[in-house]
Amino acid sequence: MSLPVELSSIFRSKQKSYKMVLVLAMIETWQETHDKMLELDDVARRFLTYYQYRETQNLVVDPPPPKVTDRWEFMNIPQVKSLLETPIEALRSIVVKQSGGAFLTFADSVWSQGEEVLSELQNYANRELDLYHSQLGSKQGSGFSLKESLDRILHTYHEAKSEPFANHPLGALFRRKLPEQLRSLPFVSEHIRIQGSVGKGNWAGVPWIALMDTRITKSTQYGEYVVYLFAEDMSAVYLTFNQGVTKPKTDLGKREGYAFLEQKVIELRESLDFEGFSTDEDIHLTSAGLGRDYQVSTAAYTRYDASNIPSDDQLIADLEQLMTTYKEYVDRKLQTDQVDDPEYPVETAEEIMDDEVVRERLDSIKTYIKHKGFAYPPGLIENFYLSLKTKPFVILAGVSGTGKTKLIKLFAEAMGATAQNGQFTLIPVRPDWSDPSDLIGYSDLSGKFRPGRVTEVLLEASQNSSKPYFICLDEMNLARVEHYFSDILSILETQEWKDGRITTAPIIHGNSLVQDEDQAVYGNLSIPENVYLIGTVNMDETTHPFSKKVLDRANTIEFNDIFLAQFPDEDPDSELSPEPTSNQFLRSDYLQLVDAYHAESKALITKTTDVLVQINRILEEIHAHVGFRIRDAVCFYMLYNERFGLFSEEEAFDHQLLQKILPRIQGSSTSIRRVLLNLMRECVGSSFIVNDYMEDVALLFEGRKLSDLLNQAKYPLSARKIASMLRRLEEDGFTSYWLS
Known part of the structure; x- marks a missing residue:
């Protein structure tokens, strides 16, 4: 019965x-x-x-x-x-x-x-x-106590915000411990995805823990879900039945997006039983931008004051009651086929931003590459990752045969991006390219737009924003980069934040297209945040040098070390599958220094800038000093490295000195020699006397002098490169980063 x-x-x-x-x-x-x-x-x-x-x-x-x-x-x-x-x-x-x-x-x-x-x-x-x-x-x-966890957050979050973001225990509590504990509750079904956030690289004003039914939403940016929201002043935490705000605002605009959310709130309150929960707009989380978002998107809530958090039994009973209401809502949507599950990024950002997860992901990428029979210098994959995350344009330099193109292909493949699924595109550069039409496209005599290879990738990437797309420009300096690539470089400089996403100015303006169908498809197409441009270069008599415009916008990674004694795994038939990875793994968190300049990052930014100021004094003699663009990029690289713990601070700056500063130096004058020697002093320490080598650089290469200097160097990679450039200057009367 x-x-x-x-x-x-x-x-x-x-x-x-x-x-x-x-x-x-x-x-x-x-x-x-x-x-x-x-x-x-x-x-x-x-x-x-x-x-x-x-x-x-x-x-x-x-x-x-x-x-x-x-x-x-x-x-x-x-x-x-x-x-x-x-x-x-x-x-x-x-x-x-x-x-x-x-x-x-x-x-x-x-x-x-x-x-x-x-x-x-x-x-x-x-x-x-x-x-x-x-x-x-x-x-x-x-031993699980939801009350203890909420109390701990409310009473320690303010103090935590003045401490370094990376590796903080509160981050682990939000991202792993609390989700694991909530997952163990008997009323949390297998369909529920639990995610906590304390911010993306910097402390969030309003941290949260969301419970989403993946059958109707996989992201807090759209759809309906249950979420704990902590007031910015930590006076209270709210348990709420809420809606994602980002997608409605992006699709409809802020005004219409708010109207959509407000109407949805009315429908939810009329159709669901929120007995025991408040159904008004009296929810106060922050005085700034997000405050309005939360007010219009919340259908029901209960407030727990920091000074009087209820018992575990009451907290869990409240959560169960709201989850039961949520389940009824989800079941109703599934039964009436009202599920709208757009192609929208699954927000794994907080999981990926966690230092342990990043290191584990990089280890799996290195294992995949090694399994394919390729070996690269220690730290190269980590450096490549940090460089891409700092800015989505990287140049790989080195002698032919070192595996530059293969590195890009395998790195992308390990993340699930292949030529077969369209996420990896190899574009061989032709020597006769003199304009961007081969990459961006052109209109033929009939007015029909013929898209270039890059445009095709940009279009597909814009429709699949959660997946990373890699474009490899192979031997990109066979033609003059400034001639065919300058438009893309300029557009990259227009990056800005818009509704939580990185956008650029259009690479193709709609009014430049003649036919309506072309305007509908390509009009106002920009560079999406999930596209990464990597060029490979060889420096010989057949190639062209780079201008400072190109060098300022890229991390230039040179590797000439070849490990011929490396062999493939003995079991080549064993399968090692790629792990499809969200774009959040690579996406930049900072575009301007103001994005990163907070209490916990201020010390590292100031320290890094002080070193760059000293280096700029040296470079001014040859008019090679750097500007704000390079300062910001170096600081971003250093902050990412600190967060993920991939290199020591000195190792990370060594990479940036090698990749952002030294490529700017070339010439044959005495001033070039003096600049290189002063930079060598920065690398190896104050015991290095510049005047000892101004008249005869050859003294540097006598006996074990150079080896001893490199062994004590603060920045050994840069010191070795500077020594190579000094040797070339001594022997040929001219030197450049690109001559080895």
Whole structure:
């Protein structure tokens, strides 16, 4: 026999075990008296006996209300009757009558089905209680306390914001511990994805923990979900039934997006039961931009003040009640085919930004590359990753045969980006390229737009924003880079934040296209944030040098070390599958220094800038000093490295000195020699006397002098390159970073 709907529904949102025990107490009272009018005192007595018995037998049991007493043995009947007001009110099939006393009874629809339904209800309640106590015992044994976690966040977050973001324990609490603990709750189904965020590289003003049903939404940027939102001043945390704001605002504009969300709130409040939760706009999280977003997107909420966080039982009961309402909403959408699941990035940013996850992901990429039979110098993959994350344009330089193109292909392939799925594109550069038409496209004589290879990639990437797309310009300096690539370089400089995404000015303006169909497809196409441009270069008599415009915008990674003694794995047939990776793994978090300049990053930015100021004084003699663009890029690289812990601080700056500063130096004058020697002093320390080598640089290469200097160098990679450039200057009368 199935239970009546009104009875089965009473178990959907339990407040502790009170409702189930109340039902049992009522049935037992009726079994003894056979009177449909059940005296409240008798029901309360049986209710109390149940808990006192479990308590004396040391069985798992819900505690009594903490404001009343800490043990059931000290409770009395008046206190129990007061306690029963809430579960009585929650059980809508029960009414209270005042006629010669206080009485309880089931609704007429229950009595009309006879005694069998009460027997079935009694069995059902006992089964539910057994399951409930089993789950309660597991929870109590796990040491999980939601109250303790919320208290810790509310009382330590302000202090944490003045501390380094990377590796902070609060980050681990949000990203791993709390999601794992919430996942263990019995009412959290396998469809629920739990994600916490304290910010992307910097502390968030309003941190959050969201529970999303992946059948209707995989991102907090769209759709509906349950989320804990912490007030910026940490005065409270709100448990809310909320909506994603980013996608509606992006698709409809801010004004229309807000109107859409406000209408959705009205529909949710009218169609769902939010009993016990507030359904007004009186939610206060922050005084700035996000405040309005949260106010218009919240359908229901309950507020927990920092000074009075409820018990674990109440917190979990509230969460279960809201999750039950959420499940009903999801089921309704699935049944009516109203699911709108757009191609939108799954927000794994916080998981990926975690230092351990980044290192693990890089290790798997290196393992994949090694499995394919290729070996690269230590630290190269980490350096390549940091360079791409700093700016999506990197140049790989080196002698032919070192595997530059293969590195790009395998790095992309390890992330699930291949030529077959369109996420990796190899474009061999032709010596006759003199304009951007081969890359961007052109309009033919009929006015029809013929897209170039880069435009085709940009279009596809803009439609799949969660996936990274790699463009490899092979031997990019066979033609003059400034002639065919300058438009793209200029557009890259227009990057800015818009609704949480990186956008650029259009690479193709709609009004430059003649045909309407071309305007619809390519009009105002920009460079999406998920496109990464990597060029390979060889420097010989067939190639062209780079201008400072190109060098300023790229990290130039040179590797000439070849490990011929490296061999493939002995089991070449074994499969090692790529791991498809979200674009968030590579996407930049900073575009301007203001994006990164916070209390926890200020010290490293200041220290890095001080070193660059000293280097600029040296470079000014040959007019090769750097500007704000390079300062910002170097600082970003250093901040990413600190966050992920890939290199020591000195190793990271060594890479930047080698990749951003030295490529700017070339010439044959005495000034070039003096600049290189002064830079050598910066690399190896104050014991290096520049004047000792101004007249005869050859002295530097006598005996073990250079080896000893490199062994003590603060920046050994840069020192070795400077020595190579000095040797070339001594032997040929001219030197350049690009001559080896």
